[in-house]
Amino acid sequence: MSNFWYALIGIGISFSVSFVVTLLLKWDEPNTRNSAMSESTQTLTEQEQDTTISFSQEMVTPVTVHSIEEKKGEVFSPLIGELVPLSELPDQTFAEELTGKGIAIRPQDGRVTAPFDGTVTLVAKSKHAIMLTSSSGIDILIHVGLNSVSLKGKYFDVKVVAGQEVKKGELLLEFDMDGIQGAGIDLVTPVIVTNTPDYLDVVPVQVKGVIPMNELLLLTVC
Incomplete structure (x- = not known):
């Protein structure tokens, strides 16, 4: 039964x-x-x-x-900073959730860490974006700044390579906040579940306030 x-x-x-x-x-x-x-x-x-x-x-x-327990996946915050709902971003690709559901963070520190145990699947040539897959199958995009691809890697220092296994909290990327902002780039960083259609929903744990690094950020529900 x-x-x-x-x-x-x-x-x-x-x-x-x-x-x-x-x-x-x-x-x-x-x-x-x-x-x-x-x-x-x-x-x-x-x-x-x-x-x-x-x-x-x-x-x-x-x-x-x-x-509930067997159908829940967890994504932890890869940055420390102020939470910003995707709908408030000026970039319509993220605001309209065309790349998937998630939330953005306006960083207060120039470091990005792994949001879970998993594998790095892609590092952008311009170093501003990293994709990872968790051990449970969650695909995440961490995109530092809006239109930051135009910097062509300047101000970014990537610490990992595609195919590398990482643990939650492990350093992935460092970036020069002053240099990026001085170049006129908005540093707000979307954190997106790119395989959103695989889930019943992707839910931010909270949508306002400052979130510490490695704090629970998103839940995926089947």
């Missing part, structure tokens, strides 16, 4: 959650119904009633334990 519930989870977590809530509400009622049973239900023995209630509880338990 547990396989039946896991199959329901695969249909979509939103349907599963509402279905489970309905079941939980229904199975909270047996005591009330048992106090005013109809003549037909009175034919059940006490042993049969106990078996029915025990069986229903076994069906519900796996869904409530596994439906």
Whole structure:
């Protein structure tokens, strides 16, 4: 019977959650119904009633334990800085989420670290952007600055190469904040889940305020 519930989870977590809530509400009622049973239900023995209630509880338990935890992925902040919703960015590619969902950070320090354990999949020739894939399959783009490709690598010092395995918090990139801003580049840095369509949703943990480096930033939900 547990396989039946896991199959329901695969249909979509939103349907599963509402279905489970309905079941939980229904199975909270047996005591009330048992106090005013109809003549037909009175034919059940006490042993049969106990078996029915025990069986229903076994069906519900796996869904409530596994439906969220096994479908959640975590992305930690690769920078320290002020959070900025993508919708507020002047670059429409990011603002309209054409590259995927996520959030931007206006950095307060010129360092970028790995947002999870995973593998570096791409380092831009102009050094301003790095892509990584987590051990659970989340693809992330960290794009330092808007239109920063025009700097052609100036002010950026990349510490990793494509194909390199990294641990959460490991240094990926250093950049000269004063030099970049002096060149007229907006330093706001989008952090994007580029395989957003693989998930039911990508959710920022918070959308305002200053986030420390390595603090939980995004959740992916199947």
